[in-house]
Amino acid sequence: MSGSEDLGGHRIHWSMRVGWRSQADGTRQFDLNLWMLDPETGEVPDALVLTMAEGQVIRLVPSVPRVDALRARKLPEALWPKARLCGFKGIVETGAAAFAVQIEIAGTAHDLGTIKVGSVTVLEGRNGWLFLAGDTNDSPAQYSRNYHPEADWLAGWRSYFDGMETLAKTQPGIRSLAFLVAPSKETVLGDVYPLTPAKYPLIDVFLSEFGNRPGFFWPAPVLAPHRDYAFDKAETHWTDFGARLTCEALLKRWTLTPAQPPARYRLEEGRGDLGDKMMPAIRALRPSADWPNPARLVFDNFALHHGNIKIWQNPTPAIDETLMIFGGSSADYMVRYLSAIFARVVSVYTAGVPDPALVALERPARVILQTSQRFLTQPAARQTDVFATARSKIEKNLLTIRGSHAKEMERWHPAAGIETYLQKTPVVA
Template identity: 30%
Template sequence: MSSYRIELVKHDQKQGPIIRWWLDSPISDATASLDTLTGNGLVFQGWVLQAKPADFQVYVRHGDELAVFEPDCARPDVIEIILKQKPEKHPQLSCGFRFPLPLTSADFELGVIQDDQYFPLCQGHISGPFKVLEGKGNWLFLDNDTNKSVEQFTGKQLLEAEAKQSWQLYMAKLQAYAAQFQCKHALLMAPAKEAVYTEFYPYAKGALTPVEQVLRLVPVGLNLCYPVEALQQSAKRSFRVTDTHWSPFGAMVAAVELAVSLGLVRENIEALFANDEYRRVPLIGDLGNKMFPPRSADEWLLKSFSYRKSVVSDNGLANFGRTLCLANELALVPRHLVIFGASSSYSMLDYLCRIFGRITLMHTAGNIDPGVVAELTPDYLVCQTNARYVVRAPDANYSLAAIIAEKSKDVQSAKP
């Protein structure tokens, strides 16, 4: 569950008739869950002292809404410590307030109403665990991620000589494995969202990017599938508005391009998906979930087919180490496809499992385990990575068993 950060900017203590005030809760830099912010409500607690006792109310303005509350909490501690007076029967004894309020906006204002005048005391902002870049048309993009997506796209972050050498070694190993095990191969690089929909991105593309550097390093004979143009020219939107990943339709486009790069006939592949049906559903997405309140957009999900009916086994691990095996006797090609993939591979399964009779997908982000390849002897070997990962080349001598053992141990230790 995402944690959201609370940022506060407090005004001066003296505001109109107010001589002192304090906010016990929330505090700046505190975190809160989405359930707290929108369900039970964020708790506001504090006190307000006036130069002369008078009726007042506490308000919170959030978005288009204004919530008003009466101060009804006795605060003898404030009377004793701040005013240095006896609290018994003091005219400002009930100077405290405490109330939960579900918020509808990332920005809010806390203040006091007295004699129909508004006196702001504090400005607040709710931010997600990661910054999200807002582009044109409400499109969302990654901002301060660990791969420095913005710097990559603008050309400020480029590959050093060592990284280039690592990529050359990795691609040479992939070619060698394909030759050794006599299988067709492909390196599938899922384009970044901003490379496909540059018109919505708030930054201009640099003269040279890390992806372009990798493309220049591709040796003769290596089958690299980088379907950026096909995704750009897609008849339907190929990426999700509030997510980093391609849409189901984009996954279909990528599956077609991958199959064609592996030597299959385009017309035969496209015919498999010609009658697919989609349904419109509002989805938040991994970027929309990082905002407060969470941002959603209508997306078209495939409703006429699901790869889950073809799943033979699934070890259920999260991310790295997860292994899925699929079988479909009705597939176009009765051959075995092995994928060392990343997150973008999962949405492609709805389409790939209708092309290939057997599929083994291992979540390794393109890292190759040669022992697994030797054991499975695939007809097609695909390594899938995401364009934003190219700052570090994948590992061609990866141990899937080691990562599965480590993840499984963590899962067992977490059980009661």
């Protein structure tokens, strides 16, 4: 959370990170880490005042050096001694649903807002493994409750797979088309997951109904023997290692045996999207790709999530073909391997929904429709219009970059194969 407020004659800029950990008795501990200052004068508020519903008041005074904040706000160096201790840090324990936050300046308290206690978003398993919870797809329930499919769910997925078969038949040049589901961590790490598995979880019902459809690929059996490296403790998605195992198994399914880049990795420590939500933050080692990749990114429309298009060109490919992947966040890890293998990789963020017009434009030899296990609760659409989605995102400034979209787009010159993408991508200031 961050913002700026006119308080007590000052324009106070602030940024707050809130971590938390649930206690056995139902209370929660919150780790508040923030900075506050007036970047024009270097003034720092006297205190951050937290008032619990039960009346408890906690007063945090500035005591933490935050040089990063001074640099971010471009504070003149002459003001650094005055503003250096602009950081506030403290732990709050409460069973209340919310607590009020105020900023105290010159003895006067000014309301900043309310921090609400949300639902659990991380489940702690055994041996330090963290799992996604509180998501809109209710991942824990997908694992721990028996799933009874409704007629609309079955009909929706049947329509999707029928559309996939139609795409394969009507698009010339497609040699292989795969529907790939990235497994949830708990599926391959059930023995450390804190919930008891259902007899008929959603994934088992899905595999029973659709697992024999042409092109269906479920990589959990490939990942399970290497699960400690295929996933990491603090991240939702698979690692570069897990994504590569999946890609290699898919190439084998397609009877492709290209020369492989060296299977080199470096160990990196990070908190991940799950570890970052804990208090204190939990860090984990993960194997990150370190193999040579001659591919070059030649296009990115910078649309945020759905509608994003990226294109890589590889001058020395092991497979002289174009591959398209209509995927989600997990596909980013796959592209690190696929772009080192194929001559051209077009990655489109649609969570597994194809765009026939885009396929017709690229005429790829191989197509991957990638989604994630937790998204199987809702049938995917048969098709989408990616350029229309991207146009809406870009015009609303929903971008993966800060600053000028037009300036960032200048890096893409009309190289062979991206002319249409440039023509159909709006450019905004």
